[in-house]
Amino acid sequence: MQRTIDSLERIIALGEKLLTTFDIEGLLTQIVSNVKDLLRADGATLYLVDPIEKLMISQVILSDRVEEIVLKVGNDSIAGYTALNRRSLNIPDAYGDLSQYHPALKFNREIDEKFHTHTQSILTHPLELRGELIGVFQVVNKKGGAFDDDDLRILRNFAVIAGIAILNARLVERVVEEQSNANDIIEHIAEKVIIHDLEGRILSLNHRATEDLPAGMSARDAKGKKVMEIFPMLAGLEGEVKKVIEHNLDKTFSGGKMPYVILTAKNARQAIEKVILIIKEPVNNQPPGPPPATPEDPA
Incomplete structure (x- = not known):
């Protein structure tokens, strides 16, 4: 029991580090290494499940080497059985008779032969x-004896932290990828795009918007400055932007003499964090009057 308590304290400490690591490859390596250390084992494997292909792809640490193993989800392998049935296994002799678990279950000796273990x-x-199967932990050769119930409890507790860390890292990776794709689109569209904060300070400009900057000013120089100071020809939109922010709208647009779209980026609490101005035609040097806008309430 004391070992379980001590391991929980260590898992909590490890969790703080894992939950702030968003690089998937680095995170998986940390997870496998921590499992191996926590259970005092010679080796550990984390198989990640591909639900579409019904395959499991591993991150493995054996004799300080990282290798990849691909298995099918099924009853003919130990990790595959665990994935398919979502059941833990504690096998004291991998080369023994495993038919008590399932008639088709057997240990793949090719792995031992390959790694000379x-x-x-x-x-x-x-x-x-939350009911989603992310992967399977497989730990081999406990130092000084066989695995016991305490080892399983430790692995089960660590699996909760590891699962949250993996899902967090996947989410961050997806958001970064989507943001990158959005930035590419913004950069290459023909319209002028200006992104600013709630105080009207410029956060970023696309290539088309930089063409209308004052002579000698770069996009980097413009960051942090007020939009209307740098683009006085947009003064007619200032009131529209204010309305969008005050009413917490998702967007507003106009097809008048100066067609525009005003979008907002919101946080998890649905509060506006950024405003995105899209000017659909080149702006002349005369400040336009406030054009008629068509607001759209948040969904």
Whole structure:
């Protein structure tokens, strides 16, 4: 029991680090290394499940080497059985008779032959979060004996932190990718795009918008300055932007003499954080009057 308590304290400490690591490859390596250390094992594997292809792809640490193993989700392998049935296994002798678990279950000796190792004991546990199967932990050869119930409890507790960390890293990776794609689109569209904060300070400009900057000013120089100071020809839109912010709208637009779209970027609390101005035609040097706008309430 004391070992379980001590391990929980260590898992909490490790969790703080894992939950702030958003690089997927680095995170998986940390997770496998931590499992190996926590359970005092010779080796550990984290198989990530591909639900479409019904495959499991591993991050492995064996003799300080990282290798990849691909398995099918099914009853003919130890990790595959754990994934398919979502059940932990504690096998004291990998080369023994495994038919008590399933008639088709067997240990793949090719892995031992490839890495010049001998697998004796194996402990597995499914990595689940909110009913979603993320992967399978497989830990081999506990130093000084066989795996016990304490080891399984430790692995189960660590799996919760690991699952949250992996999903967080995947989410951040997806957001970064979507943001990158959006930035590419903004940069290359023909319209002028100006992104500013709630105080009207410029955060970024696309290539078309930089063409209308004052002589000698770069996009970097413009950042942090007020939009209307740098683009006085847009003064007619200042009132429209203010309305959008005050009413927490998603967007407003006009097809008048100076067609424009005003979009907003909101946080998780649905509060506006940024305003995106899209000017659909080149702006002349005369400040336009406030054009008729068509607001759109948040969905």
